[in-house]
Amino acid sequence: MSSRDRILAKLNAAPVLPKAVPDIASWYATHRFEETTAEKVARFRGCIEFAHAEVYAVTQATWPQKLCEVLNTKQIEKLLVAPATPHGQRATEVLTETGITFRAYDQSIEAWREEMFHDVPASLTGARGAIAETGTLVLWPDADEPRLMSLLPPVHIVLIDVNTIHNTFYEMMQSEGWSGSLPTNALLISGPSKTADIQVTLAYGAHGPKELIVLLMGEAS
């Protein structure tokens, strides 16, 4: 018998009383309420700002300009972009005019590991959606916009459409049918990387981005 078989045999031998299927839907129905987009935006913003993210209200037309402004204020000279995404494409066009260089994530990490680990000060990614309840960005990295983009650069800039904000994590995975379509890596990000491991003193930029900047697209400015 293998370890697998022995473990399963022991578990199967246990007399187990059946338990009812948990009714998660009705808990959410009675404890979390539908909100208007404006209310969700306000809640999302309040939470993620509390977690130390910088949030800027932008529109479809103004976000590239805000992006440049942010990069200039922070004196960032190079931005990592995903050129195959619409926002990555747009960013490259705008950056070319301003003189800020951009680096495209267009080859596998093995080809440029050193540079990615040491020499990429900032990145721009999109987000699939957000969660108002907890001030959370939801990213589904893929071939065009890989996992490490939102992790290694010290500054991570995220573009998010306010119409994709959901009330709760539960609502989002239900309405989008996540259980049948998860990517290799799905991420919830709710602020810059942080730790309180030394004497419960909060410090940012533990291993991931020190700064998280959210361009909130569609919010009335």
Add this chain to the structure above:
Amino acid sequence: MSDHALSFMPSEGFRARSKEVVENPFLRKSFRGAMDFLINKRVTQFPSAEELETLRTLGEQIRQYNLANLPSLLVQLEDSLTRNGIKVHWAETPDEANAIILGICQAHSAKLMVKGKSMVSEEIELNHACEAAGIEAMESDMGEYIVQLAGEKPSHIIMPAIHKTKEEIATLFHEKVEGVDYTDNVDELIQIGRRVLREKFLVADIGLSGVNFAVAETGTLCLVENEGNGRLSTTAPPVHIAITGIEKIVEKLDHVPPLLSLLTRSATGQNISTYFNMISGPRKADEKDGPTEMHLVLLDNGRTQAYADEELRKTLQCIRCGACMNHCPVYTRVGGHAYGTTYPGPIGKIISPHMLGLEATKTMATASTLCGACGEVCPVKIPIPELLMRLREESFSEPHANPAMRGQGAGYSRLITMVWQGWALVYRSPMLYGTYSWLASRFNWLTPSNQGPWTTVRVPLKPAPKRLRDLLKDKS
């Protein structure tokens, strides 16, 4: 490798180790301070008592439902993970788990493993096994990194280095990390850790992580963290190995949001952690990063023993939030190291006997005042005080056939049992009790003034010269 089981002698040293902490005002202050901080943060996360109560009930139902279906869910998880390209391994013992992990490392000629936070890897003492095999195992969670650098063990499951002051850490970094000047600025210390560990992430051959929830229907491993080291450990190296106890499984993806909410709010008083990382497979052919190979090790190590008993099974509902420790008056005073086990505090007291046997843990369940705080805050409603009573029973009752636990009766003493039986007899019979109390009050001058540890800080216990019943009689 089997000798590392011997290093666990929790019951032996508990007294001595806890004395050390109790007599160290510095440590007492840092534990008290940190626990108060966590207690207050948790409270602010649950403003509505009704919401907390109903959510805890839901959490309990979710965990109990999944445990009730555990064997079939494990098979389903294995199928889903295999479909997703993740190789599943099963281990009954720590040695077996270590052998599996070392086998994977050796197949890749690995020299360096970076580790995200994983209590199960502490449970199997993976770092020792790696060292013995010539593989460097590097902790990357800041707290774990500090503890490893100091050659110590975590003292709290969520905050591993809670027993150290920033000055101690400053000295540690100055002495152990090359080219680092003394600084006790917390931001600077964290940046030093970041720099050192990023170089390790750059070149590591293997990334190791724990698992907070494993979703059977989708074949997804979920990780909760704030630092990003968990994400790095599972993304940067070419091979990712995850290890988890067999109980951390849920059937449906929609079981995750309530448990996640309970976990982060109970643990650190955050409405959510900075990162929630859901991994459902290695890098696909067209993807540009992520590990190209993934493994999951499912560990038993005594969990099947807890599973076999309807009451003890509740131990496995645990989502490792640490709230029971934060609220435990014993833990707060003696700290995490006193227990001598991987999992300290109330959860440690109820889970360790299954892992190590009652022989080595027979008195652990007695290190409790039974105040009930742990059971009250547990987000999945584990009746910890009841389980502590049950474990005392298992430890100290006369050894019998077909025991529910390994080491049942390890603390049995015929004399003590007889004393208690006599006590029960006296206290059940009005006549015997009357005679006994009459004698005690008349001969109270016979009670010794030195009553061992009791009288080192208190006045001696002495029966009153007149019993309550005598006083009442005098009155009427």
